[in-house]
Amino acid sequence: PNMDFPEPKQLTGCTRRPSTNKEYGAPKRHACPHNGCIREFQNKRSLRKHLRVHNPRDHMCAECGKAFKESAKLKRHFLVHTGEKPFPCTFEGCGKRFSLSFNLRTHVRIHTGEKPYVCPFVGCRKKFIQSNNMKAHLLTHGKANMSP
Template sequence: HHHHHHHPGAFFRYMRQQCIKQELICKWIDPEQLSNPKKSCNKTFSTMHELVTHVSVEHVGGPEQSNHVCFWEECPREGKPFKAKYKLVNHIRVHTGEKPFPCPFPGCGKVFARSENLKIHKRTHTGEKPFQCEFEGCDRRFANSSDRKKHMHVHTSDKPYLCKMCDKSYTHPSSLRKHMKVHESSPQGSESSPAASSGYESSTPPGLVSPSAEPQSSSNLSP
């Protein structure tokens, strides 16, 4: 009776499967059946793999199926066909909850139903940003197209020219260029004291015009 102790791993694995016996139910409603109202398949499976195999073999069928319609119970598509079988197969994952695309990065553990979503997710690890803002003169890049779309509204607003250093934005590129001088000027707070319009006019007596007064002159361009 002690033979279990040689393989505790296998034994506990078996036990655990018994405890968490998940019930996966096939809710495909075969349109061919004669009974009314039509009943769903209702076969139960303990693993996702079995359910998915069952659905694709028994219900979706092979290449002879010319019509790619999802007959899962209460499917929101309401019988609207897909153009290709692989699209139907991808779609059925919405119902089964199958997520066959795991993130390969160690410790991440996220899984995805669609390879496209995994591809986008992987960029959070790689830092890849293939989507560039198409607005002229803007070089912001994004990991996915929806972030780029969100960003575009800053350009379509009435002040599309935005400062890269702070969050000010301007209607005209010339105003932005003027404003940028604020950031170029010396960092010791010179921009906070706007000098007179030409820089030297009234504030400094002519004798005191020294190189140290230079930075002030650029700050009068700040808007």
């Protein structure tokens, strides 16, 4: 039979395809309410994550064009362009400043000696200031001797 299918560019609505992840084959109860979208999800969390594809990002950086859903995240991002570092280290003689409070909190551990990230391998007592340093360290271990 002669069937006329629209060209891909003529399709409207959501064009995202169902993935083959853990949702495959499971009963799907949460349908996307977006007009034209046929996606369904087995839990609300997955649906909420999917809904982001339909929501425009209203807050755009005039400097580089990067877009954000929240104005607060745009303001934080803009510090990259201004070079502003509003978070000073208060330890005497340090003088370092940071654009993000998270980076200041991590830096302060240098002064306090706090190392909250502990290697989980049996017999290894190494501790780290930053989680990424611990992750790099974990690569030096084999899979044996991992604590439960």
